[in-house]
Structures are given as structure tokens and as C-alpha cells.
Amino acid sequence: MNILGRKSTKVLVAAALLAGLSSASYAAEKVYKWKLATTWGPTLSPFIDAPKNLAKMVKKMSNGRLIIRVDASNKHKSAFGILDMVKGGQYDMGHSASYYWKGKDINTLPFTTMPFGMTAVEQYGWFYYGGGMDLMQKTYKKHKVLSFPGGNTGNQMGGWFRKEINSVDDLKGLKMRIPGFAGEIMAALGSTVTNIPSGELYTSLERGTIDALEWVGPGMDIKMGFHKVAPYYYTGWHEPGTELQFLVNQKKMAKLPKDLQEILKSAIKLSAYDMYVQNYHMSGVAWAKIGSDYPNIKIKTFPKSVMDAMKTANKKLLVEKTKGQPLLKEILDSQAAYQSKAREWTKMSDYLYLQDNL
Amino acid sequence: MNILGRKSTKVLVAAALLAGLSSASYAAEKVYKWKLATTWGPTLSPFIDAPKNLAKMVKKMSNGRLIIRVDASNKHKSAFGILDMVKGGQYDMGHSASYYWKGKDINTLPFTTMPFGMTAVEQYGWFYYGGGMDLMQKTYKKHKVLSFPGGNTGNQMGGWFRKEINSVDDLKGLKMRIPGFAGEIMAALGSTVTNIPSGELYTSLERGTIDALEWVGPGMDIKMGFHKVAPYYYTGWHEPGTELQFLVNQKKMAKLPKDLQEILKSAIKLSAYDMYVQNYHMSGVAWAKIGSDYPNIKIKTFPKSVMDAMKTANKKLLVEKTKGQPLLKEILDSQAAYQSKAREWTKMSDYLYLQDNL
Numbered sequence: 279m280n281i282l283g284r285k286s287t288k289v290l291v292a293a294a295l296l297a298g299l300s301s302a303s304y305a306a307e308k309v310y311k312w313k314l315a316t317t318w319g320p321t322l323s324p325f326i327d328a329p330k331n332l333a334k335m336v337k338k339m340s341n342g343r344l345i346i347r348v349d350a351s352n353k354h355k356s357a358f359g360i361l362d363m364v365k366g367g368q369y370d371m372g373h374s375a376s377y378y379w380k381g382k383d384i385n386t387l388p389f390t391t392m393p394f395g396m397t398a399v400e401q402y403g404w405f406y407y408g409g410g411m412d413l414m415q416k417t418y419k420k421h422k423v424l425s426f427p428g429g430n431t432g433n434q435m436g437g438w439f440r441k442e443i444n445s446v447d448d449l450k451g452l453k454m455r456i457p458g459f460a461g462e463i464m465a466a467l468g469s470t471v472t473n474i475p476s477g478e479l480y481t482s483l484e485r486g487t488i489d490a491l492e493w494v495g496p497g498m499d500i501k502m503g504f505h506k507v508a509p510y511y512y513t514g515w516h517e518p519g520t521e522l523q524f525l526v527n528q529k530k531m532a533k534l535p536k537d538l539q540e541i542l543k544s545a546i547k548l549s550a551y552d553m554y555v556q557n558y559h560m561s562g563v564a565w566a567k568i569g570s571d572y573p574n575i576k577i578k579t580f581p582k583s584v585m586d587a588m589k590t591a592n593k594k595l596l597v598e599k600t601k602g603q604p605l606l607k608e609i610l611d612s613q614a615a616y617q618s619k620a621r622e623w624t625k626m627s628d629y630l631y632l633q634d635n636l
Numbered sequence: 637m638n639i640l641g642r643k644s645t646k647v648l649v650a651a652a653l654l655a656g657l658s659s660a661s662y663a664a665e666k667v668y669k670w671k672l673a674t675t676w677g678p679t680l681s682p683f684i685d686a687p688k689n690l691a692k693m694v695k696k697m698s699n700g701r702l703i704i705r706v707d708a709s710n711k712h713k714s715a716f717g718i719l720d721m722v723k724g725g726q727y728d729m730g731h732s733a734s735y736y737w738k739g740k741d742i743n744t745l746p747f748t749t750m751p752f753g754m755t756a757v758e759q760y761g762w763f764y765y766g767g768g769m770d771l772m773q774k775t776y777k778k779h780k781v782l783s784f785p786g787g788n789t790g791n792q793m794g795g796w797f798r799k800e801i802n803s804v805d806d807l808k809g810l811k812m813r814i815p816g817f818a819g820e821i822m823a824a825l826g827s828t829v830t831n832i833p834s835g836e837l838y839t840s841l842e843r844g845t846i847d848a849l850e851w852v853g854p855g856m857d858i859k860m861g862f863h864k865v866a867p868y869y870y871t872g873w874h875e876p877g878t879e880l881q882f883l884v885n886q887k888k889m890a891k892l893p894k895d896l897q898e899i900l901k902s903a904i905k906l907s908a909y910d911m912y913v914q915n916y917h918m919s920g921v922a923w924a925k926i927g928s929d930y931p932n933i934k935i936k937t938f939p940k941s942v943m944d945a946m947k948t949a950n951k952k953l954l955v956e957k958t959k960g961q962p963l964l965k966e967i968l969d970s971q972a973a974y975q976s977k978a979r980e981w982t983k984m985s986d987y988l989y990l991q992d993n994l
Contacts, residue, residue: 335902339697341895394993397986398757399790399916406910407917432757433985495985513988537699541899544693548902551909552764558757559765561985562978577984585992620920621994626935627791627853627919628755629990630871634943635752636983 310534312346314371315364317357317378319477320350324497324556328429328522329373332549339541344534346371357475361386364525365421372525373428377458378473385417385605388613389425391434391520393460393592395613398430398519398554400620405521408616413609424531426546428522429553432561436512436580437492438483438504443512443580446587455479455491459592460516462599466591476502483507492516496568497560505575513579515588524550668892670704672729673722675715675736677835678708682855682914686787686880687731690907697899702892704729715833719744722883723779730883731786735816736831743775743963746971747783749792749878751818751950753971756788756877756912758978763879766974771967782889784904786880787911790919794870794938795850796841796862801870801938804945813837813849817950818874820957824949834860841865850874854926855918863933871937873946882908 314333318325326348333346349369351357360372361379377390389410396404404410405427418425437456443449450468461471474482474491482488484507491508493499505511524546531539568575580588600607672691676683684706691704707727709715718730719737735748747768754762762768763785776783795814801807808826819829832840832849840846842865849866851857863869882904889897926933938946958965 335898338898339895339902341893397989399913400920402913403917403920406913433989435985496981513984515989515992518986518989518993535699537697540693540696544697544902544906548906548909551906555757555760555764558978558981559761562758562761562981565981565984566977579988619924620916623854623916623920623923624990625994626871626923627793628876629987629994630937631755631791631873631876632982632987634873635876636979636987 307343308535309342310344310538312344312370312530314346314348314373315354315356315360315369316348316350316372317360317374317475318350320352322350322476322498324553324560325373325429325522326350327556328549328553329371329524331552332524332545335545335549336541339545340538344538344542348373351475351477357477358473361421361423361525364423364527367527367530370527370530372523374523374525375428375457375520376425376523380458383417383421384599384603385609386425387459388606388609389414389417389521389523390458391517392458392610392613393463393516394518394589396519396617396620397624398432398521400617400624401430401519401521402427402551403620404613404616409612410616413612417605417609418525422528424526424528426524426526426543427550428524428546429550429557430522431494431517431520431557432554433495434492434514434517434520435495435499436514436516437490438499438508439490439510439512440483440508441489442510442576442578443584445581446584449584452490453488455482455488456516458517459595460492462595463516463588463591466595467587480504480507494520495557495561496564497557497562500564500568500572505572509574510576510578513577515580515585522550522553665701667700668702668896670702670728670888672704672706672731673712673714673718673727674706674708674730675718675732675833676708678710680708680834680856682911682918683731683787683880684708685914686907686911687729687882689910690882690903693903693907694899697903698896702896702900706731709833709835715835716831719779719781719883722781722885725885725888728885728888730881732881732883733786733815733878734783734881738816741775741779742957742961743967744783745817746964746967747772747775747879747881748816749875750816750968750971751821751874752876752947754877754975754978755982756790756879758975758982759788759877759879760785760909761978762971762974767970768974771970775963775967776883780886782884782886784882784884784901785908786882786904787908788880788915789852789856789875789878790912790916791853792850792872792875792878793853793857794872794874795848796857796866797848797868797870798841798866799847800868800934800936801942803939804942807942810848811846813840813846814874816875817953818850820953821874821946821949824953825945838862838865852878853915853919854922855915855920858922858926858930863930867932868934868936871935873938873943880908880911 329348336344358378360374363369364372375390376386380387414425452469454469455474457473465471672687687706694702716736718732721727722730733748734744738745772783810827812827813832815831823829
């Protein structure tokens, strides 16, 4: 309410400036209303919780000065168009996974996860202390978009298969939903690879559009019902620390007052870490009762011959795909160097401890 | 600067209220100046970085309305008196480790870590989604202090020993700096156990006041120089996911405006997660060159007979110490139940993956 009207407000602004209240703090009273587009459906917990928690935190911390509306994929109908919509300014922010637009810009792929790559904490080390954030901003600069870690799934399960995989031959002709670099590997081994939005996954598997899919882990997968049509559930190799991404339109960010920029950046970082813990928790809870609640699920690891073929294909593809791609090579080399260093410590600390305490 | 002086400011307040700026947002202009006491010395990275980063974040997010001065232990001269100083109101906040005051209140012990207990991500799951935060606030309520996770060290190394440990007999009469429940176990096995502030650790070891100590991990330990006087460096069993604590005086928190409370709580949570990643990074970097830079360090794991004795002592002590301590029992039971659930998932995800990718 402004009982003095517009003119008096102007007088007040002048008075405020004169009285020593900084113009910044006065300007801070302006309310910014933002829109965020996600790849996920409206109830796809914990993925959808990350942007929702972000919006709640930002509202409270900013005392209502920055309001973010979260649009799920059923609203904007463009699950894999998040980068374009944030780039184009239709949305101020997005929440998705960087490897979903590898077809548009191959350099964005490694910021989600890499097969045989880093675990969640190793990858956070790389992002925040090992040069990863710089490489990510360098990559996204040409899209005029800022990119931030958006929540980690931890180590993902290798996926749901209608039939048991006994040899590399069983991968030939297999129609599988599997994104990122893992998809390139499966294609190299003869599978037909595709990506499908979460809302259509179950139907695609049930109707035989695909024979297999990987999604996330027990916390998210079992609610999707995949086990009803594809009971072979394989342990993971391909996404050891999948990090989602928050995207922010660069110009929109620059227009926010400095304190709101700080609030937004902190809330992004915090809701990402929180999602990692939340998903770990959900998977722990689901896994603990998988045997009793779903006795028909067959837990499997890929045979050594299959794993070896995947590793060989991975090495070969890393050489092929980086040819004539200096930025991609720079990113992948940086990740590999960090991983080999961090993994030694992971082995001495968590791995040895777990070995003795399983 | 206020060129109109005090009287004019009052007029302005009235004008601001009339003009429709809410009293809350005007009141928010008040600057709160807080003091935080830490257990750590002024350069003890990354422990001291957690409260320093917190203070920086809070200042920026609050647009300078909440300023936190961080006092290292050389300033307040009371490294282990943090709970008392925050309780008494000499300090608004503290940063320390909950198990340091087990002598005052045994119930505070398990919120840091437990021998053979949870890893960092399992423990964050317990804190935020498994009932841990409620149990921690219940415990600290009688001290009129709020307690929050304050940064995880990850899996700690088992410590530095002057002599090799070949049998349980070698632990008898050993003078060792080791806090928390692990100290109780070592005492039960015949060691003389003590706690010493970080600044005095090296001298104590060098002069023979103690024969052994555990500190954190390679990232922090090697800078301390322990290897020069105690070259046997053992892998960990006793602190699988040590969480430091931020303490806040309850009344002081209640006096902050709601938006500053939110900013403070978010910054606490974020700087804690960040410290986990920072310490993991530091340990990875230090570990990668430990062999080449410090060839005299002898990396060891405790013999099976010693580990078995520690596990047996742990089980016995858990029964003994919880007798007549219903809250302690409630906390430890809650942790154990969560751990057994989460560990199954840790095994299927990170552990199996690492086994194949070391």
C-alpha cells in the first residue's frame, strides 16, 4: 500500500538517499519474479525437489524479494529443451542434466557424469577445487548461460533389462534408453540407443519400444514400476556420480542486485548437495526392502566379458570423440587427472573402511 | 554517512512507514554484529575455513546486515570451552566438535562420529532424513543452544604411532591423543587416553607427552609434521565420517529477523557440506604425493587381532555406557538402525563400483 502515491514515493527515495540509506538497499525492495523450467514431471522426487527447495529457500532468505516459479515438464512440454529456453530468455532458470544436449554441444556432456568416472564426492572436489567450475562456465559462455551443479544421484544402477545379459552378443540389437557417453558405448557395442523423458519410460518399456533402460537407482526406479516388465536389475558402471545442472540466463542474473545474486548462488549450491543426500536416503530405504517387497527382481552384475568390452569401447571412444575437439579434450583430461589422484585417497579411506565393515 | 543527522532519520522512518515500506523491511536495515568462537587455530585449514566462509556468505547474502567475527582459539584461549561460551552468551556462535564435551554431557558424543559407524553421506542421510537433527536439537535444548552439522572430514586415518602396533599388547600403556568413543575403546584396551588442542599436538608428540595421536587425514596431518616423530600411519576404523558442529545461542537466534535466520541456517548447512568436499580434495592432493614426498612414512593397517579386539570392546562399551542413559541409547539405536539400512545401499553402489574401478 502506498497512501502517498507515486510522487511522494519519489520524494521518499530522495530523502532515503540523503539520509544515508544506500540506494542498493532501497532498490532491494523491488520484487523479482522468475520462472524456472525443469526436465522433470511435477512429482518426480527428488529431482523436482531440488528446484522446489531452491525456490523456498530463496523466497525466505530474500524476504520475498526473489520469487521463483517452478514449471514441471507437463507445463512447458519441452523436457529436453531446457538449455534453449533459458538461452532464449523464455525462462530465467532451468534444472536438467547437461548431457541431455550433447547433440547440440558435445562439450556439455562430461559435466553430468562419465562412464568409469568419478564418484559424487570426487566430482564435487573436481568442480569446486579442481578446476571443473571454470571449465563448465567456459563451455556454457557461448550459450550466454551460467551453469551450476544441480544435485547428485550418487552411483546409479546399470538399468533394467527384460532378458539376462550373458555376453556382449546380448547387447547387439538391444533397444535401450541410456543417455550421455554411456549411450555412445552401448551404440559402439551394437545396441540401438535412445533418450526418452521420464514420463514416457514405463510405457516405452512395457510396449517394447525399448528392451532395456537405465534410470537412476532404487529410490526412484521402483516407484516407476520397471521391475514389472524388466526384472533383471544390473549394478552400475556408467554413471558413478550423475550431477544435474541448474542453468541461469546470464543477463537475467546480472540484473539482480548483488545480495540476491549471492542468495541465489548459495541456494543453488545448497539444494544440489541436499539432493545428493536425499537421493542416497531414498535409495537406502528402498534397497533395504527390495528383497522382501519385490522378490521377483533379479539383482545382477554384468559378466566380466561384458564389462571388459565396455571398458575397451570407452577408451577407444574417448580418443575418437575428442579428435578435433580441443575443449572436450581439455575437460576430459582434467577429469581423468583429478580422478586418478582422488581415487587413491578414496581407496585408502572409504573403500578400505567399507571392506572391513560391510 | 548520515548528512541529515539523527532527528532527520527519525522523520525518515515515519515517512518510510507512511509510504508503504513495511516496518519489517525497514527494521531489516539494522546491522547485527555477532562473534563466533572456534576450537581451531587461525590458520587450521579447512576447519577454520568453514566458519570464515560462513561469515563471508552471510555478509554478502544479508547485504551487510549480519556481520560475524570469527575468533580463533589464540584469541579466546579456550579451545574446548566453545559450548560453555555459546551457552553463556559470551559468544553468539561456535564452531567445534560435539564429542569434545562428552565429559559434560555424554549425549552430545555421537553427533560427531562413532567407531565402526556411518560414512559422511550415510550420516548426512541420518541427520537430514533419518531423525538425526531432531535428536541433536533434543540433546542441545537443555544447554539452550542450537546445534548444526559443521563440516565433515570424511573417513579419518587411524593415527600416527612412534612404534608399529603388532598386537593388542602394544596398546597397553600407550599414551594416545584420541577423543570421542574411540578414546573409550582405547582406554578399555589399556591405553592412557587424552585430548589436546591442535596447536599443542606436535610438541606433545615430539616431547613424548604422548606416544601416538590421531588427527584427521593426510590433507591436514602432513602439514602438522607428525611424520617426523611418529612415522607409522594407520588406516582408519574409529572416525568414518567426523562431523564438526556449529552452535548458536538460542536466544540470539530468536532475536534475528526471519530472513537473517534463514540466511544464517542456509550458510551453516552450505559451509558444512563445502568443508567436506574441501577436506576430501586436500586429502586427495596430499595422498597422491605422500610416497614421493615422504618416503619414510610407513602406511599400515592394524592387524586383524587388534581390529577384532577394538570391535569387541566397542560392542561391550556400547552396552555399558548406555545403561541408565535413555537419550544416549535412543541416539545410538537410531544411528545403528540407519547405518544397517544405508550400508546395504553403500555396498551395492559405491563399494561394488570402486571394487571394479580402483
